[in-house]
Amino acid sequence: MHVKQLLAQKLIPWQAARHLLAAFRYYSGRGGAIAAAFVTAGALFEGAGLLLLVPIIGVITHAEKHALFEEWFLAMGLNAPSIRLALLVSAFAAVLLLRSVILFARDIQLVRLQTGFVEAQRNQVMQMLAMAPWEEVAQLRHARVMNLMGAEMQRMGNSLHFFIQGCVGVAMLIVQIALAFLLAPALAASAFGILLLGGSVVVLGQVRVHGIGTQVVTAGQDLMNSANSFLGGLKTAAAQGAQAFFITEFAKAQRNVLAGQLRFAKRQASGRLIFGVAAGLVGGAIVFIGFTFFQAQSAVLIALVLIFARMSGPALQVQQAAQNFFFGVAGFDAIKELSNDLTCVKVGETKTEKPVRPDGAITFHQVTFRHASGGGVELVDLEIQPGAMVGISGPSGAGKTTLIDLLVGLITPQHGEIRIGGTLLNAASWQRRIAYVQQDGFLFHDSVRRNLLWHAPDTSTDEIMNMLEMLGARAIVERLPQGLDSIIGERGALLSGGERQRLGLARALISKPTLLVLDEATNAIDRAGEAAILDSLAKLSPRPTIVMVTHREEALTFCNQCIYLEAGHVRQQHI
Numbered sequence: 401m402h403v404k405q406l407l408a409q410k411l412i413p414w415q416a417a418r419h420l421l422a423a424f425r426y427y428s429g430r431g432g433a434i435a436a437a438f439v440t441a442g443a444l445f446e447g448a449g450l451l452l453l454v455p456i457i458g459v460i461t462h463a464e465k466h467a468l469f470e471e472w473f474l475a476m477g478l479n480a481p482s483i484r485l486a487l488l489v490s491a492f493a494a495v496l497l498l499r500s501v502i503l504f505a506r507d508i509q510l511v512r513l514q515t516g517f518v519e520a521q522r523n524q525v526m527q528m529l530a531m532a533p534w535e536e537v538a539q540l541r542h543a544r545v546m547n548l549m550g551a552e553m554q555r556m557g558n559s560l561h562f563f564i565q566g567c568v569g570v571a572m573l574i575v576q577i578a579l580a581f582l583l584a585p586a587l588a589a590s591a592f593g594i595l596l597l598g599g600s601v602v603v604l605g606q607v608r609v610h611g612i613g614t615q616v617v618t619a620g621q622d623l624m625n626s627a628n629s630f631l632g633g634l635k636t637a638a639a640q641g642a643q644a645f646f647i648t649e650f651a652k653a654q655r656n657v658l659a660g661q662l663r664f665a666k667r668q669a670s671g672r673l674i675f676g677v678a679a680g681l682v683g684g685a686i687v688f689i690g691f692t693f694f695q696a697q698s699a700v701l702i703a704l705v706l707i708f709a710r711m712s713g714p715a716l717q718v719q720q721a722a723q724n725f726f727f728g729v730a731g732f733d734a735i736k737e738l739s740n741d742l743t744c745v746k747v748g749e750t751k752t753e754k755p756v757r758p759d760g761a762i763t764f765h766q767v768t769f770r771h772a773s774g775g776g777v778e779l780v781d782l783e784i785q786p787g788a789m790v791g792i793s794g795p796s797g798a799g800k801t802t803l804i805d806l807l808v809g810l811i812t813p814q815h816g817e818i819r820i821g822g823t824l825l826n827a828a829s830w831q832r833r834i835a836y837v838q839q840d841g842f843l844f845h846d847s848v849r850r851n852l853l854w855h856a857p858d859t860s861t862d863e864i865m866n867m868l869e870m871l872g873a874r875a876i877v878e879r880l881p882q883g884l885d886s887i888i889g890e891r892g893a894l895l896s897g898g899e900r901q902r903l904g905l906a907r908a909l910i911s912k913p914t915l916l917v918l919d920e921a922t923n924a925i926d927r928a929g930e931a932a933i934l935d936s937l938a939k940l941s942p943r944p945t946i947v948m949v950t951h952r953e954e955a956l957t958f959c960n961q962c963i964y965l966e967a968g969h970v971r972q973q974h975i
C-alpha cells in the first residue's frame with residue numbers, strides 16, 4: 401500500500417530518474433562498462449578479504465576448523481598453526497592491496513565519468529541556447545539560465561555521484577550477502593528476513609525528497625534572480641539610497657534555499673539515526689539467534705557479525721545515495737524543462753551554409769510579424785539597394801526593432817517574405833555577413849583588444865587603431881593604462897556610454913560586414929560626435945549596406961533612404 405501510494409502520487413520521480421540514467425548511460429558508453437568492471441572487482445576483493453577472516457579467526461582462537469580451507473591445508477600438508485596463519489595473513493594482505501589499487505582506479509574512472517557528463521550537459525545547454533530561435537531565447541529569464549548552469553548542473557552531478565555510490569554500495573552488499581549465506585545459510589536467512597522487512601519501509605519512507613529538490617530549484621532561481629536584479633540596478637539603488645529593498649529581497653530568497661536544504665539535511669540525519677539503531681539490533685540478534693538456535697561455530701559467528709557490521713556501511717551508503725539521487729534529479733528536471741521550452745537546432749544544420757553575398761537588393765514583400773503581446777509590424781513592403789544608407793524612425797513601440805530583427809533573420813515573417821538578391825532570406829548564411837550594434841552594445845569583462853576582435857581575430861593592431869581613429873575612439877584607448885590591452889569591466893562599466901558605443905561600432909566595422917545594422921547605436925554620443933561618425937560611415941568605400949534606427953532628425957540627413965514607422969506600418973518612405 402505504501403509503495404503503491406508512493407508510485408501513484410509520483411512522490412518518487414521514477415521517470416525523471418530514468419531519463420537522467422539513460423542520458424548518463426548514453427554518455428558513458430565503454431567508459432561505463434569499465435567503471436562497472438572496477439566496481440564489481442572492488443566488491444569481489446572486499447568479499448575475498450572477509451572470507452579469509454574465517455580461517456584466520458579459526459587459527460587464532462584454536463577453534464573448530466572450517467571445512468572450506470581445512471581440506472586445502474591438509475592436501476598441501478600444512479599443519480602447523482603458525483605457517484597456516486602466516487599464509488592466511490599474507491593472502492589477506494595481498495587481497496587488501498589489490499582491493500585498494502582497484503578502488504583507486506574505480507574512483508578515478510567514476511569521477512571522470514561524472515564530471516565529463518556534467519560538462520557535456522553544460523555544453524549541450526549552451527549550444528541549445530545559442531542555436532534556439534531568438535523569440536524563444538528572448539523570453540527566458542537570465543536568472544533561470546544562470547541557476548541552471550551553476551547550481552543545478554552541480555546538483556545533477558551530485559545526484560549522479562550518489563547514484564554511482566549507491567551502485568558501489570549495492571555491489572558490496574551483494575557480495576557480503578552471498579558470503580553470509582555461504583558461511584551460515586540458515587542464520588543469514590533469518591537475519592536478512594529482519595533486515596529486509598524493516599529496511600524496505602525505512603528506505604521507501606526516506607527517499608521521498610524530490611519535492612524538496614524541486615523547492616530548492618525554485619528557491620535557487622529566485623536567489624539568482626535577486627542577485628541579477630541587484631547587480632543590474634545597483635547604481636540606481638545606490639543613487640536613491642534604496643539598497644535596503646535589494647537586501648531584503650535577497651535575504652528572503654536565501655532563506656527559502658536554506659529552508660529546503662535544511663529539510664533535506666534533517667531527512668538524511670534521521671535516515672542515519674534509524675540505520676545506526678537497526679545495525680546495533682541486527683548485530684545483537686545474530687549473536688543471540690546464532691548461539692541459541694543454530695549453535696554456530698564461534699569463528700563463523702564472529703565472521704558473520706563482522707560481515708553484518710561492515711554491511712551497515714554500504715547499506716547506509718545505498719539509502720543515503722537514494723535520497724541524494726532523487727533530491728538531485730530535480731536539477732536534471734530543470735535542464736529538461738529548458739530544452740522543452742526551446743526549439744533545438746543542431747549546429748551542423750547551419751555550419752555548412754556558405755555566406756551570402758547580397759549582390760542584389762533586400763526586399764520585404766507584405767511582411768507581417770506580431771509578437772504574442774500584439775505589437776510588431778504589418779504588411780511591410782521595402783526595397784534596400786546594396787550600399788544604401790537607410791534610416792528607420794518612428795515613435796516608441798512603432799516596430800522599428802521588430803523590423804530590424806526580421807531583416808537580420810532573428811525572427812521569421814509570419815506572413816510575406818524577405819529576399820536577398822532575389823533569394824529567400826536564409827538566416828544561417830545571411831547572418832555571417834551582418835554586424836549588428838545595439839544601443840547598449842555588448843562588451844564583456846576583458847581587454848579592449850579582445851572585445852574588438854571578437855568576430856575578426858586576425859585583425860592587426862594598425863587596422864584596429866585606424867578604425868578607432870575613424871570613429872573618434874583612438875584617444876579613448878590611448879588614455880587607458882594598458883591601451884588596447886586594458887580591461888574595460890563588466891559590460892564595459894569602466895567606460896562612458898558614448899565610449900562604449902564607439903567601441904561597439906569599431907568592433908562591427910572591423911568584421912567588414914556586408915550589412916551594418918545600428919539600433920540606436922549612436923544615441924549616447926554627443927551630436928557633433930555622432931555626425932562625424934555618420935559622415936565617416938557615409939564616405940566608406942566600398943560601403944556596406946547600413947540600416948540604422950534613430951530618433952534624431954540630424955542622423956537621418958546622412959541617409960539616402962528614410963523609413964518612418966507608426967503602429968507597425970510604414971507610413972512614409974523617402975528615397
Ligand SMILES: Nc1ncnc2c1ncn2[C@@H]1O[C@H](COP(=O)(O)OP(=O)(O)OP(=O)(O)O)[C@@H](O)[C@H]1O
Pocket residue numbers: 538771772773774775776794795796797798799800801802803
Ligand atoms: N519579445 C517581445 N514579446 C512581446 N512583445 C514584444 C516583444 N518585443 C517587442 N514587443 C512589442 O512589440 C511592439 C514593437 O516593439 P519594438 O521593440 O519593435 O518597437 P520600437 O519601435 O523598436 O520601440 P522603441 O523605439 O521604444 O525601441 C511594442 O509594442 C512591444 O511592446
